[in-house]
Amino acid sequence: MADERGPVDGSHPSVHVDGEVVATKRVGGYRHLTLTAPGVPERFRAGNFVAVSVAGHVARRALWVHRVRASSAFGPTLDVVVEARGSGTTWLAAQPVGARIAITGPLGRPFALPKVAVSCLLVGEGYAAAPLFPLAERLRERGCAVSLVVSAPDEAHLLSALEARRSARSVTVLTADGSVGQRGTVADHVAGLVERSDADVVYAAGPHAVLRSVAAAAERAGAWSQVAVETPTPCGTGLCHGCPLPVVGEDGVERVVRACAEGPVVRGDRIRWDALPDALGQVL
Structure with missing residues (x-):
């Protein structure tokens, strides 16, 4: 069904570089940074994803890549989306144009792509929907x-709803409070959307919770699912083993892998959802 996912260049899948903020803007509840x-x-x-170093913190912050621009006035750039929830992400969101930031990436296993043209449903909530936009392309x-489905608790936390309409054949917008699009959560609507x-x-x-509901709906419909799991990744490179991801292997044996290395993208039917740790540490 899907292509193998290996390092882009084989021997050097990621680099550690000194990056620069070349643009920053507030969009709703998020800060968009171009680096x-x-x-x-x-x-x-x-x-x-990329892992960035934060002043005064040992653990890096992992950020989804929302867009890559092959050429600009600054050369190739990448866009990331930050929601300021704790001291680390608040520091990142406050970085001005010209600020230097240590960046490691790209990291993790990406989405596998179908070998043939098939029908695909992409479901994202909040800032974490960011990787679905380059995937759609x-x-x-x-x-x-x-x-494409974009959801959020409210309008301020929808990610790029207008851009979504340029990225997909059809777009569904969901907000839990009904402020825009259809009222309700992904769990409320996903079965019908898959159908x-x-x-x-x-x-x-x-x-x-969104990933679990999507994976379950896909399995019921006989579809193949992939989910991008967000869980704390202190180093982002797999060295610290601080991002346990409980899964069931192809052999049916339960095991724990590293979310930043063997993930973050995994098959939805392979995750042991009840054993999955809380992801709040990811965004502090």
Whole structure:
């Protein structure tokens, strides 16, 4: 069904570089940063993330890549989305144009792409929907029919709803408070969305509850699912083993893998959801 996902260049899948903030803007409840990071945009695949160093913190902050621009006035750049929840992300969101930031990336296993043109449903919530936008572009390049769902608690926390309409054949907007689009959560609507899209493959990015509901709906419909799991990744490179991800292997044996190395993208039917740790530490 899908291509193998290996390092982009084989021997050097990621780089550690001194990046620079070249643009910053407030959009709703988020801060969008455009960064230079020599070597990272060229290696990026949809679903990869970057780890950035934060002043005064030992643990890095992992950020989803929202967009990669192959060329600009600053050369190749990448866009990330930050929601300021704790001291680390508040520091990142406050960085001005010209600030230097240590960046490692691209990291993690990206989304696997179908080998043939199929119907795909992409479901994302909040800022974590970011990796679905470059994914939608890649799927469209392969001739896939792409349906995109963006959800949030309220309008301020929807990510790029207007951009979504340029990225997919059909777009569904959900807000829990009904402030825009349809009222309700992903769990409320996902079964119908999977059915109406006639999806062969379902991709999801967001909080664990969203991923779990999407994976379950896909399995019931006989579709193949991939989910981008957000869990604390103190180093982002797999060295510290501080991001346990409980899964069931192909052999049916339960095991724990590293979310930053063997993930963050995994098959939805392989995750042991009840054993999954809380993801709040990721965004402090």
